[in-house]
Amino acid sequence: xxxxxxxxxxxxxxxxxxxxxxxxxxxxxxxxxxxxxxxxxxxxxxxxxxxxxxxxxxxxxxxxxxxxxxxxxxxxxxxxxxxxxxxxxxxxxxxxxxxxxxxxxxxxxxxxxxxxxxxxxxxxxxxxxxxxxxxxxxxxxxxxxxxxxxxxxxxxxxxxxxxxxxxxxxxxxxxxxxxxxxxxxxxxxxxxxxxxxxxxxxxxxxxxxxxxxxxxxxxxxxxxxxxxxxxxxxxxxxxxxxxxxxxxxxxxxxxxxx
Amino acid sequence: xxxxxxxxxxxxxxxxxxxxxxxxxxxxxxxxxxxxxxxxxxxxxxxxxxxxxxxxxxxxxxxxxxxxxxxxxxxxxxxxxxxxxxxxxxxxxxxxxxxxxxxxxxxxxxxxxxxxxxxxxxxxxxxxxxxxxxxxxxxxxxxxxxxxxxxxxxxxxxxxxxxxxxxxxxxxxxxxxxxxxxxxxxxxxxxxxxxxxxxxxxxxxxxxxxxxxxxxxxxxxxxxxxxxxxxxxxxxxxxxxxxxxxxxxxxxxxxxxxxxxxxxxxxxxxxxxxxxxxxxxxxxxxxxxxxxxxxxxxxxxxxxxxxxxxxxxxxxxxxxxxxxxxxxxxxxxxxxxxxxxxxxxxxxxxxxxxxxxxx
Numbered sequence: 039x040x041x042x043x044x045x046x047x048x049x050x051x052x053x054x055x056x057x058x059x060x061x062x063x064x065x066x067x068x069x070x071x072x073x074x075x076x077x078x079x080x081x082x083x084x085x086x087x088x089x090x091x092x093x094x095x096x097x098x099x100x101x102x103x104x105x106x107x108x109x110x111x112x113x114x115x116x117x118x119x120x121x122x123x124x125x126x127x128x129x130x131x132x133x134x135x136x137x138x139x140x141x142x143x144x145x146x147x148x149x150x151x152x153x154x155x156x157x158x159x160x161x162x163x164x165x166x167x168x169x170x171x172x173x174x175x176x177x178x179x180x181x182x183x184x185x186x187x188x189x190x191x192x193x194x195x196x197x198x199x200x201x202x203x204x205x206x207x208x209x210x211x212x213x214x215x216x217x218x219x220x221x222x223x224x225x226x227x228x229x230x231x232x233x234x235x236x237x238x239x240x241x242x243x244x245x246x247x248x249x250x251x252x253x254x255x256x257x258x259x260x261x262x263x264x265x266x267x268x269x270x271x272x273x274x275x276x277x278x279x280x281x282x283x284x285x286x287x288x289x290x291x292x293x294x295x296x
Numbered sequence: 297x298x299x300x301x302x303x304x305x306x307x308x309x310x311x312x313x314x315x316x317x318x319x320x321x322x323x324x325x326x327x328x329x330x331x332x333x334x335x336x337x338x339x340x341x342x343x344x345x346x347x348x349x350x351x352x353x354x355x356x357x358x359x360x361x362x363x364x365x366x367x368x369x370x371x372x373x374x375x376x377x378x379x380x381x382x383x384x385x386x387x388x389x390x391x392x393x394x395x396x397x398x399x400x401x402x403x404x405x406x407x408x409x410x411x412x413x414x415x416x417x418x419x420x421x422x423x424x425x426x427x428x429x430x431x432x433x434x435x436x437x438x439x440x441x442x443x444x445x446x447x448x449x450x451x452x453x454x455x456x457x458x459x460x461x462x463x464x465x466x467x468x469x470x471x472x473x474x475x476x477x478x479x480x481x482x483x484x485x486x487x488x489x490x491x492x493x494x495x496x497x498x499x500x501x502x503x504x505x506x507x508x509x510x511x512x513x514x515x516x517x518x519x520x521x522x523x524x525x526x527x528x529x530x531x532x533x534x535x536x537x538x539x540x541x542x543x544x545x546x547x548x549x550x551x552x553x554x555x556x557x558x559x560x561x562x563x564x565x566x567x568x569x570x571x572x573x574x575x576x577x578x579x580x581x582x583x584x585x586x587x588x589x590x591x592x593x594x595x596x597x598x599x600x601x602x603x604x605x606x607x608x609x610x611x612x613x614x615x616x617x618x619x620x621x622x623x624x625x626x627x628x629x630x631x632x633x634x635x636x637x638x639x640x641x642x643x644x645x646x647x648x649x650x651x652x653x654x655x
Contacts, residue, residue: 094543096468123546133537137559137649147545150555196541203545 040067040237041107041124041206043088048102049266050080050087052095057083059266061102063256065207070229070238072248072275075258076290080267081241082130084258085209088239089125090118106206123151126205130212132192134184134199141180143195147203162202170198171228190221197228201236208232210240214247226251245291249279257287320372327365327385334360354396358389402632409629412622418630421603422591427615434627436593437608440508441634443597444587444604445577447512448519453569455516456523463524464531465553482521490517491582499586506588508597511604514582519572526568530561563646570642574635580606605631 043065050058058080065071073081086092087100090111104111111121134143144163148154154162163180167173172194176187184195193213200208210229214222229251232238242248248255256272271284282288338357347353362385370378417433425432459479463472494514498504534557542552558565583589588601589611605627612624 089544091540091544094540119546119548121546122544126546127544129537129541129544131537133535133541135538135541135556135560137556146542147547150542150545150547150551152551199541199545 040235042067043207043237043239044103044105045088046103046105048084048087048100048104050083050092050100051098053097056266058087058258059268061269063269063272065237065239066254067237068233068235069253070233070240070251071272072252072255073239073241073258074243074245074248074255074290075267075270076260077243078263078267079258079260081258082211083267085211085239085241086127088207088209089127090121091127093118123147123203124205125207125209126200126203127209128193128196128200128211128213131216132189132196134187134192134195136183136185138184139181140176140184140187140195143184144198144202146199151203166198166202169201169232170194171224171231172198188221190217190224193217193221193225194228197225197232201232205236207237207239210238212241212243215243222247245279249275255279257282257284257290259286259290319374319377321377322369322372326368327381330365330368331361334358334364358392362386362389405625405629405632408622408625409627411626413626413629417623417626421593423593425591427620428617430619430622432623434605434608434623434630436590437603437605437627438630438634439593439595440587440597440602440604441577441606441631443595444508444512444515444583444602445573447509447597448515448576449569449573451512451516452519452523452572456520456569456572457527457565459520459524460527460531461553461558463528465549465557479521479524482517483525485517485521486581487514487518487579488581488585490514491585493517494582495585505599506586506601507599508587508594508602508604511583511587511602512597514586515576515579518579518582519576522572522575523569526571527561527565530564530568531557533564534560559649563650566642566645566649570638573638577635577638578606578631580610583607584610605634 045064046062048058048061049056061084073085075081083092086095088104088111090100092098092100100112102112106121106124110116135146138146141163142149144166145154145159148159148162164173164177167176172191175191176182176195184192187195193216197208197213214225217225226247229238229240233253240248240252252275254272255275255278257270257278258267259270260267270286271278271282273283277283278287279291282291288294335357337360338353341347341356342350342353362382365385366378366382369381373381412430416431418438419435420431420433421436422432423436459475463475467475491514494510494517498510498513499506504510538556538560539552542556543549547555583604584607587604587607589603589607590601591603594600594602609624609627609631612620612627614620
């Protein structure tokens with residue numbers, strides 16, 4: 039199931055603007071890696087390069103290597119569609135498909151790809167909703183529209199939708215920033231359960247959250263506005279938050295930044 | 297509650313007021329009274345000055361209404377409220393000005409059109425009826441309009457939809473800009489020019505005769521830019537997040553467009569197409585040039601002259617006698633009802649397909 043990601047010498051651009059520069063890191067399988075850093079430092083951009091969503095943005099392009107258990111995601115002949123099936127993503131704002139029911143939202147990945155058996159679908163939906171801790175809340179109204187759920191439920195619906203296609207890696211781009219503390223707690227608990235099965239990368243602005251859920255933490259920073267963002271350091275979460283090896287990291291997490 | 301310690305203070309004008317938050321207001325019924333009053337005064341002035349145009353009476357009343365409500369409000373309520381009243385009353389007056397012609401048009405058409413509009417009128421042609429003879433109907437014209445508009449849709453809707461999808465989902469750079477520019481230019485093509493174009497190309501150059509199909513080609517030229525424009529706007533309204541959500545599930549782009557983007561926008565797209573249909577269903581000029589019109593039933597749109605509703609109205613009115621006028625008004629009423637039914641159907645589809653929000 040879970041796979042390791044090795045990134046080396048990665049640059050990403052928006053048109054001629056370099057957004058992130060020379061990033062190299064390893065994301066361990068079956069663990070949670072958190073990205074922290076100030077706004078605009080390229081955390082989200084970097085996250086989106088990991089499943090080739092960056093190139094969906096007009097003008098977005100990438101240099102460097104991202105290896106998934108030895109396969110280069112940016113190698114020639116690699117189909118970005120297959121990459122995204124292997125590496126799922128959850129976005130900052132819950133975005134269930136408004137035309138689909140709760141059931142169809144979870145089944146969307148399979149249905150839209152056209153490769154599914156009707157009999158399997160029920161099992162997959164139930165399993166995914168249970169995996170996202172949402173089953174008990176929605177099992178009686180699977181045919182109701184997904185946009186009728188609360189924000190936290192919608193976000194868990196999006197997680198269920200992402201894990202329904204059985205990805206190897208799950209990328210989460212500030213999944214809790216639009217949610218209240220209770221829903222945030224539900225999602226954090228869920229992340230803890232999901233890491234048994236998936237490799238999880240999470241971008242967050244909430245440093246307590248990074249400290250709570252992640253095994254390893256990466257700190258990103260940029261030297262000035264308009265300059266590309268860089269990876270400052272990546273280490274065990276405990277070390278980052280107690281005794282980081284770079285001064286900038288300590289300044290940032292202790293609030294002395296800038 | 298011990299926080300409410302604000303003491304009543306006087307306004308700078310000297311008038312004591314119970315609280316700073318409260319202000320003098322005109323009573324709630326005042327706009328209606330002002331409206332009725334200025335209408336009465338307007339009619340009075342009209343009668344006294346012996347103005348024969350009722351339009352003038354109405355305009356005097358409208359100006360009185362706007363002016364009186366502004367000055368009354370300015371003296372009682374103060375400047376800001378007066379401006380608010382001014383804007384509100386201007387909006388109401390403009391609304392009425394817009395509604396008056398619409399309502400009178402519908403009233404007139406129903407009054408004159410219902411005279412001969414019945415089952416017989418809808419199911420018979422003009423084949424054996426002379427121009428100055430009562431009887432006859434619009435069956436042949438109804439068939440002609442349905443077929444010509446249907447064929448025009450068959451050409452224009454797929455091309456228009458695909459163009460809009462290209463412009464929103466794929467188009468970048470010069471080509472997209474050029475296409476947008478020419479779509480804008482096409483929007484402004486007068487219908488007679490579209491008719492002349494097909495006439496010179498299809499009938500004069502290629503040597504085909506007049507037919508419903510030739511008319512449909514001209515109508516599709518008029519319809520296409522409207523479909524492209526409205527579809528484009530609707531597709532742009534689909535949040536990018538939905539596209540990204542679908543792409544991130546490993547769904548190819550074409551399937552994302554087909555299964556996520558289009559269903560989300562389908563309500564608006566349908567409305568846009570129906571508006572385009574309503575526009576071309578009333579076109580006379582290209583039909584006159586290319587379909588020619590005929591008093592007999594011809595249900596084959598690919599061969600020989602056909603009739604159509606707008607052309608029928610024009611020809612009946614041209615005949616210059618009372619039975620012709622009656623038939624023209626009845627056909628006009630039928631055309632309006634036809635377009636209204638289309639609009640209602642479109643709204644039904646839009647509501648049925650629109651993203652659901654219920655719990």
